[in-house]
Amino acid sequence: xxxxxxxxxNVSIVKIPGETLxxxxxxxxxxxxxxxxxxxxxxxxxxxxxxxxxxxxLGALLSCLRRLNGVGGDLKLCGTSKxxxxxxxxVRMHRVxxxxxxxxxxxxxxxxxxxxxxx
Amino acid sequence: MKSVPGLLLEAVDQGGIxxxxxxxxxxxxxxxxAQFSIEGIPDxxxxxxxxxxxxFEMAEMALRAVLDRVEVERREExxxxxxxxxxxxxxxxxxxxTDVLRFGDVISALKRLIDRFVSLQDGLRACLLIxxxxxxxxxxxxxxxxxxxxxxxxxxxxxxxxLGPVEAPVxxxxxxxxxxxxxxAAIGGxxxxxxxxMLAAAPLTSRRQKVIGLxxxxxxxxxxxxxxxxxxxxxAIAFQASMLLESDRLxxxxxENERLAQEIEIASSIQQTLLTGRPPVGVPRIEIxxxxxxxQQIDGDFHDFLRHGDxxxxxxxxxxxxxxxxxxxxAATKSQFLRAIANLSLRGSTPSPVAIVRRAASRLSExxxxxxxxxxxxxxxxxxxxxxxxxxxxxxxGILLHRKLTGESMFLxxxxxxxGISMESKFEQRSAxxxxxxxxxxxxDGVTETRNTEGDLFGxxxxxxxxxxxxxLGPGILVQQIRKAADEFRGDAxxxxxxxxxxxxxxxxxxxxxxxRSAAEFACGLGELQNLGIxxxxxxxxxxxxxxxxxxxxxxxxxxxxxxxxxxxxxECAHPVYLEGTIFKxxxxxxIRHRGPAFNPLTIPPPSFDGSRDGGFGTFIIMxxxxxLEYRRDGDIxxxxxxxxxxxxxxxx
Numbered sequence: 001x002x003x004x005x006x007x008x009x010n011v012s013i014v015k016i017p018g019e020t021l022x023x024x025x026x027x028x029x030x031x032x033x034x035x036x037x038x039x040x041x042x043x044x045x046x047x048x049x050x051x052x053x054x055x056x057x058l059g060a061l062l063s064c065l066r067r068l069n070g071v072g073g074d075l076k077l078c079g080t081s082k083x084x085x086x087x088x089x090x091v092r093m094h095r096v097x098x099x100x101x102x103x104x105x106x107x108x109x110x111x112x113x114x115x116x117x118x119x
Numbered sequence: 120m121k122s123v124p125g126l127l128l129e130a131v132d133q134g135g136i137x138x139x140x141x142x143x144x145x146x147x148x149x150x151x152x153a154q155f156s157i158e159g160i161p162d163x164x165x166x167x168x169x170x171x172x173x174x175f176e177m178a179e180m181a182l183r184a185v186l187d188r189v190e191v192e193r194r195e196e197x198x199x200x201x202x203x204x205x206x207x208x209x210x211x212x213x214x215x216x217t218d219v220l221r222f223g224d225v226i227s228a229l230k231r232l233i234d235r236f237v238s239l240q241d242g243l244r245a246c247l248l249i250x251x252x253x254x255x256x257x258x259x260x261x262x263x264x265x266x267x268x269x270x271x272x273x274x275x276x277x278x279x280x281x282l283g284p285v286e287a288p289v290x291x292x293x294x295x296x297x298x299x300x301x302x303x304a305a306i307g308g309x310x311x312x313x314x315x316x317m318l319a320a321a322p323l324t325s326r327r328q329k330v331i332g333l334x335x336x337x338x339x340x341x342x343x344x345x346x347x348x349x350x351x352x353x354x355a356i357a358f359q360a361s362m363l364l365e366s367d368r369l370x371x372x373x374x375e376n377e378r379l380a381q382e383i384e385i386a387s388s389i390q391q392t393l394l395t396g397r398p399p400v401g402v403p404r405i406e407i408x409x410x411x412x413x414x415q416q417i418d419g420d421f422h423d424f425l426r427h428g429d430x431x432x433x434x435x436x437x438x439x440x441x442x443x444x445x446x447x448x449x450a451a452t453k454s455q456f457l458r459a460i461a462n463l464s465l466r467g468s469t470p471s472p473v474a475i476v477r478r479a480a481s482r483l484s485e486x487x488x489x490x491x492x493x494x495x496x497x498x499x500x501x502x503x504x505x506x507x508x509x510x511x512x513x514x515x516x517g518i519l520l521h522r523k524l525t526g527e528s529m530f531l532x533x534x535x536x537x538x539g540i541s542m543e544s545k546f547e548q549r550s551a552x553x554x555x556x557x558x559x560x561x562x563x564d565g566v567t568e569t570r571n572t573e574g575d576l577f578g579x580x581x582x583x584x585x586x587x588x589x590x591x592l593g594p595g596i597l598v599q600q601i602r603k604a605a606d607e608f609r610g611d612a613x614x615x616x617x618x619x620x621x622x623x624x625x626x627x628x629x630x631x632x633x634x635x636r637s638a639a640e641f642a643c644g645l646g647e648l649q650n651l652g653i654x655x656x657x658x659x660x661x662x663x664x665x666x667x668x669x670x671x672x673x674x675x676x677x678x679x680x681x682x683x684x685x686x687x688x689x690x691e692c693a694h695p696v697y698l699e700g701t702i703f704k705x706x707x708x709x710x711i712r713h714r715g716p717a718f719n720p721l722t723i724p725p726p727s728f729d730g731s732r733d734g735g736f737g738t739f740i741i742m743x744x745x746x747x748l749e750y751r752r753d754g755d756i757x758x759x760x761x762x763x764x765x766x767x768x769x770x771x772x
Contacts, residue, residue, distance in 0.1 A: 020648075020649075022645075022648060022677065022681070023645050023648065023681040023684070023685070024645040024646065024648050024649075052652070052673070052677075054674070054677050054678060054681065054737075054740075055678055055681075055734075055736035055737040055740055056681065056737075058733075058736055059733030059734060059736065060733075062730050062732075062733050063733050065730065066730070066731075082667075082670075083670040086667075086670060086671075087674065087740070090674075090740065090743055090744070091726065091728070091736050091739060091740065092728045093728075093730065095728075096728075096729065096730035097730075
């Protein structure tokens with residue numbers, strides 16, 4: 001799986017390819033995302049193209065979040081479609097992940113976090 | 120040493136100087152003298168004298184070797200004594216353990232233990248004291264058998280300070296021996312050991328090493344010494360006495376538990392026979408299950424069911440107070456409701472819930488007020504043909520409704536007073552529409568007020584959570600799972616209240632038409648997920664399932680399929696996964712069949728919702744997404760069946 005990465009300042013926006021992130025693709029996704037989970041990295045996963053996500057896909061995203069948090073980095077998600085959002089709410093993961101509407105919102109949220117830290 | 124000329128060895132004691140050994144005759148030119156003490160014989164000294172340095176050194180070496188040998192022999196002897204004492208205590212222990220069975224009560228066994236101990240020495244006196252409410256109570260006091268005196272009983276209670284110099288070590292859980300007669304005059308109090316010339320004590324300790332009392336022994340003469348072996352034996356006796364007391368405590372606790380278990384059994388049989396009714400079966404569209412468990416202090420929870428054609432009445436109530444009186448009042452209330460229904464039904468039509476409540480209340484309230492008791496209850500009628508639930512809520516817990524079609528949970532409540540509060544109560548009937556897939560839960564406050572060891576309540580939030588997770592599996596499993604969730608939450612805390620709940624689920628309307636079927640076979644591999652999705656969307660479109668509900672159906676089928684792939688062993692994965700969709704007028708049913716190891720969603724632990732674990736979401740998603748879910752095992756085949764009620768149909772209700 002090839003991930004498209006766009007860097008804005010020190011934030012990386014990663015577009016998740018394909019329409020589904022499920023048991024069939026989550027392993028591949030984890031392997032492709034691993035190099036981005038470096039110490040202090042600030043990462044946004046753009047899920048705008050995803051139509052469907054299952055428990056394995058969710059597990060892969062959780063594993064990325066935990067790895068990043070473990071090395072002082074952070075992860076935000078954006079562009080969740082209605083069915084994807086519904087799954088996050090069903091398993092209450094909308095309380096664990098920070099979900100933003102667009103990638104711009106997510107970048108702004110990172111900037112605000114940084115400003116809050118400086119203050 | 121005898122061959123050394125001029126050598127002299129003498130023993131010196133209080134009686135004078137005694138010659139022990141004398142060397143060959145010769146001029147007694149004594150130039151060195153040394154004195155030796157002998158360990159263990161404090162009052163005797165040896166005096167060695169020799170005429171010159173060399174003779175003296177040789178003799179001294181020989182004497183020291185002899186004395187060392189004596190010392191070793193003496194130690195061996197004392198070791199044998201100790202072994203003897205231990206053997207004695209082992210014997211005593213054996214006898215005592217059989218005595219407990221023989222005497223059946225702890226005091227007799229303790230008496231025998233102390234009796235055996237004092238018989239070791241003439242003139243020995245002993246007593247066993249137990250700490251109670253800050254004082255010491257004498258349980259046993261004994262004299263040695265050869266002592267002509269009668270045991271001096273003295274008072275039965277003492278202060279800790281009456282122990283004098285023994286108090287501090289005993290409180291610190293140490294055995295102690297006092298060889299000098301203490302100054303009892305300074306201590307005061309009437310105490311039997313006032314005349315002791317020496318005394319010893321050893322603490323009695325509980326299983327948690329807490330000092331619970333002591334064994335005290337004393338002598339008035341000095342014929343015997345309280346030496347180290349004696350002290351060890353005393354400790355062994357105290358240890359045995361502690362064991363006796365502890366095993367007696369455990370026995371009593373066990374008997375108490377048996378008594379409690381019996382009470383619970385009685386309470387439970389009252390509840391099962393008088394207070395609970397059996398849910399009706401075979402009512403179109405209605406599934407009902409009930410669960411009830413009496414606490415040790417039965418508190419009069421009751422419930423019953425009554426069928427009127429295709430409608431079912433559920434009455435659930437709780438009598439204030441506990442015990443058998445509350446249980447009988449619960450049974451009386453229940454029977455009053457059945458009489459009210461029977462009387463009102465004589466008029467021809469089915470009486471309304473509010474008419475039944477008013478009638479029963481008019482007969483009950485006065486009596487309840489007279490005995491200062493009240494009853495909270497909820498009377499509900501589930502009427503699928505009229506698509507309504509009508510209910511009267513008299514200060515009860517309300518009805519928890521989870522609506523599958525919208526995913527919402529809510530409480531249906533009224534605001535009438537409990538029966539037995541006022542004769543003026545009017546009672547008001549409320550109603551709400553019911554829809555296919557609705558699950559209703561009526562319950563006693565014992566459910567939400569289940570407390571854990573920290574004192575927290577199980578509460579409505581956890582109850583709603585359990586209903587939302589398990590209602591797809593049907594009322595029977597739901598009530599069991601609610602009990603399980605409450606038990607897990609409660610942990611080791613006791614069940615304080617009766618626990619009862621009744622679950623009602625409304626199924627789809629029978630449509631009488633021949634349903635449309637569609638079957639498919641998929642290879643057991645993740646590569647088939649896309650095809651599965653296409654097949655599902657196609658059948659859902661034909662059934663008229665609207666997009667949001669289709670997404671949920673897709674989710675549950677997808678997770679179930681992945682489960683077959685992930686958890687079937689490689690050989691089993693060679694078997695295909697069969698899917699069959701049946702389109703009913705009111706709902707779509709998908710059945711998945713796959714040969715593989717047994718899969719029961721209820722045995723899978725719930726996921727962690729704080730994000731700390733990746734797994735466990737699949738089964739949770741299956742249970743939450745399906746409107747109705749059924750799992751069964753058909754030979755070695757797992758069969759899981761999902762129903763999704765179709766939103767486009769007007770026949771939701």
